[in-house]
Amino acid sequence: MKLKTWFIVAATALTVFAAQAQEMSNDDIANRIKPVGQIHVAGAEAAGPAAAGGGAKSGEDVYNSACVACHSSGVLGAPKVHVAADWQPRLDEKGLDGVWQNALNGINAMPPRGTCASCSDDEIKAAIEYMIEGI
Ligand code: HEC
Incomplete structure (x- = not known):
């Protein structure tokens, strides 16, 4: 009985953890995409007027x-x-x-x-x- 309870708690914790891990990796992906966009725009700005025109x-x-x-x-x-x-x-x-x-x-x-x-x-x-x- 005791072991079974522990097992359920552990399984639940794992599920929650897995869900969080999934969320985190989605955030990671979003964060990874964002700076790339920013770098691209910054590069275009640094290039001056020649780069004007939609990035x-x-x-x-x-x-x-x-x-x-x-x-x-x-x-x-x-x-x-x-x-x-x-x-x-x-x-x-x-x-x-x-x-x-x-x-x-x-x-x-x-x-x-x-x-x-x-x-x-x-x-x-x-x-x-x-x-x-x-x-
Ligand atoms: C790995 C080496 C290499 C890279 C990198 C490279 N080229 Fe070339 N390019 C060549 C060589 C070699 C030729 C000559 C090909 C031939 O006519 O035999 C050539 C020829 C050309 C020509 C003339 C084509 C023709 O019909 O005569 C143009 C235009 C050109 N390259 C544009 C570019 C542009 C734009 C870039 C960058 C986005 C680039 N190349 C990157 C090696 C390279």
Whole structure:
């Protein structure tokens, strides 16, 4: 009898604990999602007026986070940022839309979206426009 009572108490406590644990993990998830949103907005603000427009990342932001690794020094033959000689032949041949499509889909050693799976089509385009700025 005594053992059975203990068992019921223990089982009840476990159930309550489990319910709380479930609640806590939901809170955890909510908390985890929230700061990401805040960081995103803060980043957009830090980028200045170019980033204005619904929290989209600026071309410079996208370039610095996803493209710089290859496009600053020309890894694997990547056209280098702001180097007209690297970009002009591609733009002459395919136009901005052509190179944009290739950046979205990938071309040779250039990975689709430059590995930025979370970048929108427009953010990829903005990064290209940043790389060819002044050319
Ligand atoms: C892993 C290295 C790497 C990363 C990261 C990378 N690229 Fe590239 N990219 C390349 C290489 C290599 C080429 C040249 C491909 C070729 O024409 O053979 C290229 C070419 C391009 C071209 C020209 C395509 C054409 O049709 O001529 C564009 C536009 C481009 N990249 C945009 C981007 C953007 C935007 C990002 C970031 C979001 C990015 N790349 C990130 C390696 C990379």
